[in-house]
Amino acid sequence: MTDFAATREMFHLPDGVIYLDGNSLGPLPKAAPDRVHEMMTAEWGEMLITAWNRAGWMAAPARIGDRIARLIGAAPCTVVMGDTLSVKVYQALAAALEMQPDRRVILSDTGNFPSDLYVAEGLIEALGRGHRLKRVAPEEVADHIDDTVAATLLTEVDYRTGRRHDMAALTRRAHEAGALAIWDLAHSAGALPVDLAGTDADFAVGCTYKFLNSGPGGPAFIYIRPDLADRARPALAGWLGHEAPFAFDPDYRPGAGIARMRVGTPPILQLAALDAALDIWEGVDMGDLRRRSIALAELFRDEVARSCPGLELASPADPAARGSQISFRHPEGYAVMQALIARGVIGDFRAPDILRFGLTPLYTSEDDIRAAVATLARILDERLWDDAAYRVRNAVT
Numbered sequence: 001m002t003d004f005a006a007t008r009e010m011f012h013l014p015d016g017v018i019y020l021d022g023n024s025l026g027p028l029p030k031a032a033p034d035r036v037h038e039m040m041t042a043e044w045g046e047m048l049i050t051a052w053n054r055a056g057w058m059a060a061p062a063r064i065g066d067r068i069a070r071l072i073g074a075a076p077c078t079v080v081m082g083d084t085l086s087v088k089v090y091q092a093l094a095a096a097l098e099m100q101p102d103r104r105v106i107l108s109d110t111g112n113f114p115s116d117l118y119v120a121e122g123l124i125e126a127l128g129r130g131h132r133l134k135r136v137a138p139e140e141v142a143d144h145i146d147d148t149v150a151a152t153l154l155t156e157v158d159y160r161t162g163r164r165h166d167m168a169a170l171t172r173r174a175h176e177a178g179a180l181a182i183w184d185l186a187h188s189a190g191a192l193p194v195d196l197a198g199t200d201a202d203f204a205v206g207c208t209y210k211f212l213n214s215g216p217g218g219p220a221f222i223y224i225r226p227d228l229a230d231r232a233r234p235a236l237a238g239w240l241g242h243e244a245p246f247a248f249d250p251d252y253r254p255g256a257g258i259a260r261m262r263v264g265t266p267p268i269l270q271l272a273a274l275d276a277a278l279d280i281w282e283g284v285d286m287g288d289l290r291r292r293s294i295a296l297a298e299l300f301r302d303e304v305a306r307s308c309p310g311l312e313l314a315s316p317a318d319p320a321a322r323g324s325q326i327s328f329r330h331p332e333g334y335a336v337m338q339a340l341i342a343r344g345v346i347g348d349f350r351a352p353d354i355l356r357f358g359l360t361p362l363y364t365s366e367d368d369i370r371a372a373v374a375t376l377a378r379i380l381d382e383r384l385w386d387d388a389a390y391r392v393r394n395a396v397t
């Protein structure tokens with residue numbers, strides 16, 4: 001049984017703040033500053049360049065990839081860390097398209113995160129081989145998987161509504177049609193159980209600064225189905241994905257398996273923070289996490305239904321069809337969220353009208369949910385959002 005009171009103690013949560021935005025940027029694990037400080041002083045400071053070997057920096061992307069693998073149902077040696085998620089989407093899609101020389105359609109949905117769609121459009125342009133990005137409504141994806149589709153490019157959990165695709169069913173459908181399935185797990189990894197091996201997914205990518213708490217700019221991960229990995233030609237072939245980087249061979253030879261998806265020098269400071277964050281997960285059972293995430297979401301939904309008549313549920317009503325967030329619509333959503341943040345409850349707004357709340361069982365309690373919804377209810381009831389200051393848009397929240 002996971003001890004969630006103990007995991008909450010492992011995070012720095014600022015006084016006076018209820019944090020419901022761990023699906024955008026997870027909070028600071030208390031162990032991270034010391035770990036990063038130790039890395040900087042004892043490793044970088046004392047060992048200098050010898051730390052690449054002596055402190056295991058060179059092996060860190062694979063070692064930490066294995067720690068992530070455990071959380072997403074992947075076998076050891078199938079996940080590697082590095083770069084940003086947008087870069088990893090590019091690599092996965094480029095490799096998948098090359099494995100499908102006779103097909104031209106990339107199938108995605110209208111709820112996908114813009115970066116994934118931009119990356120696909122950019123890649124299509126760069127390839128110049130007549131590929132097409134087809135975007136359909138999320139609930140219609142299965143009906144559009146046919147023998148023209150080279151690859152599906154889907155984010156399991158919709159960043160705005162929290163709607164969750166049926167990863168197993170869509171992957172099976174893709175395979176029946178001869179297509180490859182690429183999954184973006186940005187809102188899944190650390191949020192709910194994922195079974196990459198069991199669902200037979202071909203490629204998966206995700207970030208670590210949300211539910212996995214690596215900090216802003218923390219590195220992404222990439223997974224390739226083990227039997228495909230040695231056939232995947234890495235776009236962005238870099239020297240650290242080479243079979244023998246220190247041979248400095250002018251000719252590129254991809255490394256074995258997932259190691260070929262490394263590009264250049266890994267972000268060692270961020271990996272140290274991520275390593276500290278992942279220690280918290282050692283005692284966490286993903287089934288317990290999911291049960292608690294659903295309980296928090298149901299509590300949030302019930303409290304809103306009882307006290308916030310102006311809000312419309314934007315997430316699926318069925319808990320099994322949601323990730324680990326809950327979203328509501330309000331025509332003045334931006335101002336409402338600003339009023340909420342001004343009162344110490346941090347969620348975020350996503351255009352055009354969505355109030356989004358991340359539910360992160362490692363550090364969020366029932367009391368947090370009750371207090372957050374009570375504040376929200378007061379803002380709506382007393383129209384506290386109706387203040388010119390809350391209409392001035394800033395770039396992030």
Ligand SMILES: Cc1ncc(COP(=O)(O)O)c(C=O)c1O
Pocket residue numbers: 084085086087113115116155159184186187207220
């Ligand atoms: C689903 C999804 N895909 C891609 C991205 C882009 O990630 P990054 O900024 O790390 O490239 C994000 C978040 O920013 C995301 O939520």
Ligand SMILES: Nc1c(O)cccc1C(=O)C[C@H](N)C(=O)O
Pocket residue numbers: 023024025113159396
């Ligand atoms: N990556 C982010 C950033 O650098 C700044 C602000 C927000 C983000 C996010 O992660 C946004 C996020 N992908 C989303 O689901 O909306």
